[in-house]
Amino acid sequence: xxxxxxxxxxxxxxxxxxxxxxxxxxxxxxxxxxxxxxxxxxxxxxxxxxxxxxxxxxxxxxxxxxxxxxxxxxxxxxxxxxxxxxxxxxxxxxxxxxxxxxxxxxxxxxxxxxxxxxxxxxxxxxxxxxxxxxxxxxxxxxxxxxxxxxxxxxxxxxxxxx
Numbered sequence: 001x002x003x004x005x006x007x008x009x010x011x012x013x014x015x016x017x018x019x020x021x022x023x024x025x026x027x028x029x030x031x032x033x034x035x036x037x038x039x040x041x042x043x044x045x046x047x048x049x050x051x052x053x054x055x056x057x058x059x060x061x062x063x064x065x066x067x068x069x070x071x072x073x074x075x076x077x078x079x080x081x082x083x084x085x086x087x088x089x090x091x092x093x094x095x096x097x098x099x100x101x102x103x104x105x106x107x108x109x110x111x112x113x114x115x116x117x118x119x120x121x122x123x124x125x126x127x128x129x130x131x132x133x134x135x136x137x138x139x140x141x142x143x144x145x146x147x148x149x150x151x152x153x154x155x156x157x158x159x160x161x162x
Contacts, residue, residue, distance in 0.1 A: 020067035
């Protein structure tokens with residue numbers, strides 16, 4: 001009996017490791033293809049724009065927490081969680097599109113629109129996660145707050161730089 005319980009625990013925590021790893025790697029991979037570069041350095045920035053080092057640190061922590069949230073949701077009881085997975089996947093795609101839109105195309109407008117869509121999709125995801133796991137939903141709150149801040153930053157860059 002203990003072996004089966006240990007196998008189950010290894011599987012559960014293995015899934016957690018995969019969720020965290022894939023989130024961090026997806027964000028890192030997209031970022032490596034579309035780095036901010038000199039274009040961002042020349043933009044007029046609002047006074048509340050954080051130092052460049054803040055972004056990779058914050059996003060690494062947020063991607064890890066997204067993996068944890070997805071894992072907690074995955075563990076939650078319930079068979080009708082499909083909508084939660086669907087909206088979670090949609091917000092993740094929108095999240096990963098920001099970097100090529102903003103930095104690849106060098107478009108503050110598209111970056112701004114992407115962050116606004118992300119706020120909406122993430123809000124819907126949190127609502128759906130909450131039905132099955134308030135804990136999974138709460139783990140996404142720092143990500144939601146940072147995304148709101150990122151929207152303000154992107155819109156500010158758009159307004160300041162036309």
